[in-house]
Amino acid sequence: MRKTNVITPFKKLSHVHQQCADSALSVAEETCNSRGVRLTKLRRRVLELVWSSHEPIKAYDILDILRNERSGSAPPTVYRALEFLQDEGMVHKIESLNSYVGCGAPAHNHASQFLICHSCGAVAEMDDIDIRNLIADKAADMGFKIDKEIIEVKGICSQCSGEYSSDKKC
Amino acid sequence: MRKTNVITPFKKLSHVHQQCADSALSVAEETCNSRGVRLTKLRRRVLELVWSSHEPIKAYDILDILRNERSGSAPPTVYRALEFLQDEGMVHKIESLNSYVGCGAPAHNHASQFLICHSCGAVAEMDDIDIRNLIADKAADMGFKIDKEIIEVKGICSQCSGEYSSDKKC
DNA sequence: AAAATATATGTTATATTATAACATAACAAA
DNA sequence: TTTGTTATGTTATAATATAACATATATTTT
Numbered sequence: 001m002r003k004t005n006v007i008t009p010f011k012k013l014s015h016v017h018q019q020c021a022d023s024a025l026s027v028a029e030e031t032c033n034s035r036g037v038r039l040t041k042l043r044r045r046v047l048e049l050v051w052s053s054h055e056p057i058k059a060y061d062i063l064d065i066l067r068n069e070r071s072g073s074a075p076p077t078v079y080r081a082l083e084f085l086q087d088e089g090m091v092h093k094i095e096s097l098n099s100y101v102g103c104g105a106p107a108h109n110h111a112s113q114f115l116i117c118h119s120c121g122a123v124a125e126m127d128d129i130d131i132r133n134l135i136a137d138k139a140a141d142m143g144f145k146i147d148k149e150i151i152e153v154k155g156i157c158s159q160c161s162g163e164y165s166s167d168k169k170c
Numbered sequence: 171m172r173k174t175n176v177i178t179p180f181k182k183l184s185h186v187h188q189q190c191a192d193s194a195l196s197v198a199e200e201t202c203n204s205r206g207v208r209l210t211k212l213r214r215r216v217l218e219l220v221w222s223s224h225e226p227i228k229a230y231d232i233l234d235i236l237r238n239e240r241s242g243s244a245p246p247t248v249y250r251a252l253e254f255l256q257d258e259g260m261v262h263k264i265e266s267l268n269s270y271v272g273c274g275a276p277a278h279n280h281a282s283q284f285l286i287c288h289s290c291g292a293v294a295e296m297d298d299i300d301i302r303n304l305i306a307d308k309a310a311d312m313g314f315k316i317d318k319e320i321i322e323v324k325g326i327c328s329q330c331s332g333e334y335s336s337d338k339k340c
Numbered sequence: 341a342a343a344a345t346a347t348a349t350g351t352t353a354t355a356t357t358a359t360a361a362c363a364t365a366a367c368a369a370a
Numbered sequence: 371t372t373t374g375t376t377a378t379g380t381t382a383t384a385a386t387a388t389a390a391c392a393t394a395t396a397t398t399t400t
Contacts, residue, residue: 004308038367040377059357072379079358080378095265096320098357098386113305115314128308131301135283135323138174138298143328144285150266150322153305158313208396210348229386242350249387250349268357268386 001130007105008125010117010157011054021051024104028090031106037088045069046081047102050091055121056099094123096152101125113151119160171300177275178295180287180327181224191221194274198260201276207258215239216251217272220261225291226269264293266322271295283321289330 011020028047032039039047049062059078066073082100085091089106093099094114101114101123111132115124136146181190198217202209209217219232229248236243252270255261259276263269264284271284271293281302285294302319309316 004311006312010312010314038376040366042378074380075358076360076380077378084377095322113308115309115312117314118317124312124314126308126312131304131308134301134304135321138283138296138301139285139323139325141174142176142180142285142294142296143331144180144287144294144323144325145331146323146325147288148324150320150324151305152265152320153309153314153316154318154320155309155314155316161313161315208347210395212349244351245387246351246389247349254348 002128004126004128004130006124006126007103007110007112008054008101008123010115010122010124010159013159017053020054020104021048021102024051024090024102027104028088028106031090032088035088037084042070042077043081043084046078047085047090050082050085050100051102054101054123056094056097056101056116056123058099062100092125094152095150096154111149111151113153115153115155115157117157117160118154119156122157124157172298174296174298174300176294176296177273177280177282178224178271178293180285180292180294180329183329187223190224190274191218191272194221194260194272197274198258198276201258201260205258207254212240212247213251213254216248217255217260220252220255220270221272224271224293226264226267226271226286226293228269232270262295264322265320266324281319281321284323285327286322286324287327287330288324289326292327294327 011017025044025048028044029039045066046062049065050057059075059082063073063075063078066077070077082091086093089108089110090103091100092103092112092114094101094116097116103125110127113126113128113131115126117123131151132149135149139146181187195214195218198214199209215236216232219235220227229245229252233243233245233248236247240247252261256263259278259280260273261270262273262282262284264271264286267286273295280297283296283298283301285296287293301321305319306316
């Protein structure tokens, strides 16, 4: 068993969230630069709003905020920015919540397993190679070849369950 | 590694689908009887429509059919029946497709891993204990306790990939 | 069997999530 | 600097889902 690659851990309530957002935004800038794609003001702002917390945000909640900032904002304004950010791996959609979370490791081809706390609403992201391999093996037993997997695990995080609160969070 | 519990396998194109539907419907009847819940005509019909193929069906596609059969059919007609059938484990929602598939093993508490072929559209369902355990272990490493997991794997089934076509399907 | 209760369905309205299509603007390349 | 490309503005509408209350049907109690 290999060590889990934790992309976005659960954070303590006391963490300085601005650092999460700042870091993600600057990784995004660099990544867009090196890929030759444009992180426009709008896209950057949408990414910032996605990063306003570790809880997934809804497209129309983003829109409500944008409408106070840019006249002419409409659903396509948001959905197009989200589409770009998803294509670049900077945002992931949580299918079971119709909501979006930021990703600080914008590789095009990593997989994700999301842990969603139904108490605090926070989402953690990992890409665990053992999980990927096991699912791939089991699928292969049925003759199935995997292109993409959606794994969204609901439960309760350490902080909310009151255990491990000091040692399992960053 | 334990053997995968295949709940709904991929089927050959030539399979007699009526048998799949008939079997699921009669299991549903028996299960509802033994649970003391009512598989009404409407619910039975909706379940039958869900079982009209192994491709997931959309709520409004069900509605379109119902409208030709019962005057007064409306979205709640379908969504309420689907909710009942999901609660009873006879239907699962595929979150990433906003669609519904039948389940022939209506336990209240089994988990599911769905394999979704993007070529033929068919969905297979398994409940593999190794996958559940591995994900639970990895989540526990982060202090997370799982209530429910959503696993939807996209790819290509054996028949569509042209391999194993005779030996991996039922 | 009749009344009371609980459950299921009918009905209207609306909320939520997302995309199509075409116009204009901003940027990049030639 | 004009040309092409990419991004955004704008209007409209499609697709998915739920709220709220009325009526009907089934079940239980009297």
